[in-house]
Amino acid sequence: MLWDRLIVEGRNLNRRLGKSGFLDRAFSRIRLFYLCVLCFGLGIATYFLPDYEPPEWIWLAIIGALPATLILSAGLMSLTRFVRFGAVLLLAGLFFCGFGFIKYRAENAGTVMLERELFGAPFKGCVAEIEPHRQGARLTFREVEVPWLGNGKTPSGLRLTTRQEDVFDIGDCIEGRAALLPSSGALHPDGYNFARQNYFRGIGASGFMMGDAEKIDAGGALVRGSLTEAWTRLWNGLRLDLIRSIKAYLPEDEQALVIVFLTGQKGKLTEQQQESMRQSGLAHLLAISGLHMGLLAGILFGGTRFMLALWPALALRYPIKKLSAVVAFAGCFLFLQLIGAPVPAQRAFIMIGFALGAILLDRNPFSFRLVFVAALGVMILAPEVVVSASFQLSFAAVLALVSFYQTIARADWVHRLKNAELEGRPGAVLSLLPGAVTGQVLWWLCSLFLCSLVASLATLPFVAYHFQNISLMGIPANMLAVPWTGAVVMPLVLVCLVALPLGMGEPFVRMLSWSLDQLLLIAEFFGAFSLGAVHVPPLGVEGLLLLLLIFLWLVLIEGPLRWAALLVVPFWAIRIVAQPQPVMLVDEKAKLIAFRDEESIVVSTLRSERFARNIWKDYWGSDQIIDFQKAAVTSERINCDPSGCLVHFDSPEQEEAFDVALSFSPNSLRQDCRNADLVIARYPVYRFSCEVPLFDRRVLGKTAGIALWPEDTGHSGYSITALNGKALEPSGEKRPWER
Incomplete structure (x- = not known):
């Protein structure tokens, strides 16, 4: 391998230190291919770091210089004296290759994003996907027409919620009226960017339908579009038929979890169910990922091999192990299409595909190479997922598990434990346990605990970064929930997927519903502990x-x-611990304004903006939320009257407090500008000069909200950024999803 050349000097250093092979053993796992994949992914992630779109000349420079760089690196690596320099040049080239790849992907996504809210807007569109939802159904539309918008401004796709459940089918073209809302950006510093997600998914606006819509062409979109679109519509239709069968067999309160495990659609889950799974550390079971795909592949592979082994004439003449691998691969592929191919499932499918391919080639199916090939495959198919929580959590868990089990596979205590004798035999490890308990069973229990422990510890920091909460009860909860999922839930999922299209699925769906009720009981039990979830400061x-x-x-x-x-x-x-946090957040319309007051969060309204309010609650880690009127009575930090409120913050640079005026009426604006250090107006302000920074509704719309930060420098002791933590005025062009 080329990497062997890269550590030649390390070997020489080993000899000089008198520790033969120390660095070789330490770096023996690392291969040049791993570093290439890491640099490619790092280049993709770097694209998302600036708060502005990288200039066009960078993209042109990469296109021009990349081929020469890769050719030069290959030439240098063929020379022993320059192999290290050539490898570094190759890694740098792949870094810029990743950067240029995601730049090309972003520029050519071509999604038109809605610029402003529209209420009661007439629209026409063809149904591309139907998801179950607590309030009815959520429809994704393509071939959209909105008469109120001119050419070039109509959103590429719509995602609307409707109360008309089980009325429309995939491919139906309909017309109606809807409230169309532009996608929001990050709702707090380093938060999840919903606009970016929808941009890459081809969704230009979301909202809800107003009144009932009408079909204008039943199934009209089925005869149009490319082969890829027809393939997607086919599986969306099959998924919809499966969901309708589940609804016919189960009462409404039992449908949600069954739909999740059979189709991957989580729209019908109640807030209580999601909170229980999240508090207990079992939320990963709601995302069809490596656990589900791996269990499904194992069941298909083992079951097929067992059935073929019962036929001696076949088992003795044909490689039934390889035939079983083909069946398992086909089953996983069909399941991947059925659930809509989410990122964790894509990663798992690629890994399972290479593992089963290794079986066909009589090679070792489990290695780091397999993980990095899967990562490279996912990044090529959808490079934007590199910065998503699902990608990071999936690969963190798998990398940690592969590393851990490769390490302990050589440990002496593992071999002694696996080969432990039964009770009563000389030297038995399990002499104090019942005779039926063998070393293999104990190793299975031990590995179950270690698997849960390693995966939980590996994903813990990434969970803390994305969600600001970690579950301390995840390990014991997973020790019960994962075996139950593997031994009971997933076999029933496979049986249901086979039986439902044949019209024989009712008894198996009811059994699956019962098994998932037990899983929910486990989540509720462990989630009820006070230490179930702990808030972590933003990383x-x-x-x-x-x-x-x-x-x-x-x-x-x-x-x-x-x-x-x-x-x-x-x-x-x-x-x-030293990471600063904003003391006040203001959304882009000034409808929701919030600040921290000791242990509570004070918000401008408890009636609307529930989604953003809950996200801010999790970001600050406080369960106590009060409104301005109540805080004005109980706290000295805020004073309110009908025209607005005045919030006081301690200033480290001044003896007087830093005052923020929240103006609800133009009549008090002049006085607020005289008395406050910062003014936030809920209305647009025209032709008015204010002595202090003034953010009206127009300015907040341009910055997508603001955040107020404490700082050690400056005359006021506070600084202002956009709500996502970036600069108020980016130094370059806006991102494609912000235009």
């Missing part, structure tokens, strides 16, 4: 990058040198 992008380096060092380095990464953890923890 920030810098904290995430440092965390990623620590994680990769731990999983890719072998031997004692691996634990050197733990020396950085205290500095990382100090960095997290």
Whole structure:
């Protein structure tokens, strides 16, 4: 391997130190291919870091220089003296290749985003996807027409909620009226960007339908479009038929979890169900991912091989192991299409495909190479998912598990445990346990605990970054829930998928519903503990990058040198504790304004903007929320009257407080400008000069909201950024999903 050349000097250093092979063993897992995949992904992630779109000349420079760079690196790596320089040049080229690849993907996505809210807007569109929802159904429309919008401004796709359940079919073209809402950006610093997600999915606006819509062409879209679109509509239709069968067999309160495990659609889950799964650390079971795909592949592979082995004439003449691998691959592919191919399932399918392919080629199916090939495949298919929680959590868990099990596979205590004798025999490890308990059973229980522990610890920091909450009850909850899912739930899922199209699925659907009720009981039990979920301060992008380096060092380095990464953890923890947090958040319409007051969060309204309010609650980690009127009575920090409120913040640079005026009426604007250090107006302001920074509804719309931060420098002790934590005025062109 080329990497062997890269560590020649390391071997020489080993000899000089008198520790033969120490660095070789430490870096033996790392291959040049792994570093290439990491640099490609790092280039993709770097594209999303700036708050503006990289200029066009960077893209042109990459296109011009990349081929020459790769050719030069290949030539240098063929020369022993320059192999290291050639490898570094190759990694740099792949970094820019990833950057240019996602730049090309973003520029050519071609999604037209809605610019402003429209209420009661007439529209026409063809149904491309139907998802179950608590309030009816959620429809995704293509071939959209909105007469109120001119050419070039009509959203590429719509995602609307309707109360008309089981009325429309895939391919129906309909017309009606809807409230169309533009996609929002990140609702807090380093938060999830909903506009970016919808842009890459081809959805230009969301909202809800007003009144009943009418079909104008039943199934009209089925005869139009490309082969890929026809394939997608086919599976969307099959998924819809499956959901309708489930609804026919089960009462409404039992449908949600069954629909999730059979189709991957989570729209019908209640808030209580989602909260129970999240508090207990079992929310990953609601996302069809490696666990589900792996169990399904194992059931198909083992079951097919067992059935074929019962036929001696076939088992003795044909490679039934390879035939079973083909059946398992086909079953996983069909299941992937049925659930809509989410990112975790794509990653799992690619890994399972290579593992089953290795069986066909009589090779070892489990290795780091398999994980990195799967990562590369996902990044090529959908490079934007690199910055998503699902991608990071999936690969963090798998990398940690592969690293851990490759390490302990050589441990002596593992072999002694697996080969433990039965009770009563000399030297038995299990002499105190019942005779039926063997070392293999104990190893299975031990590996179950270790698997849950390693996966939980590996994903813990990434969960903390994306959700600001970690579950301390996840390990014991997973020790019960994962075996139940593998032994009972997934076999019933497979039986239901076979029986439902044949019209014989009712008894199996009811059995699956019962098994999922038991899973929910486990979640409710562990989620009820007070330590079920713990708030974690925001990590920030810098904290995430440092965390990623620590994680990769731990999983890719072998031997004692691996634990050197733990020396950085205290500095990382100090960095997290010292990470500043905004003291006030204002949304883009000034409808929702919130600030922290000791242990509670004070908000401008408890009646509307529930979605953003819940996200801010999780971001700040407080369950106590009160409105301005109540806070004005109980707190000295805020004073309110009918025309607005005045909020006081302690200023480290001044003896007087830093005052923020929240103006609800233009009549008080002049006085607010005289008395406050910052003015936020809920209405548009025209031709008015204010002595202090003034953010009216128009300015807030341009910045997508603002955040107020404490700082040690400056005359006021506070700084203002956009709501997503970026600069108020980006130094470059807007992102494609913000235009």
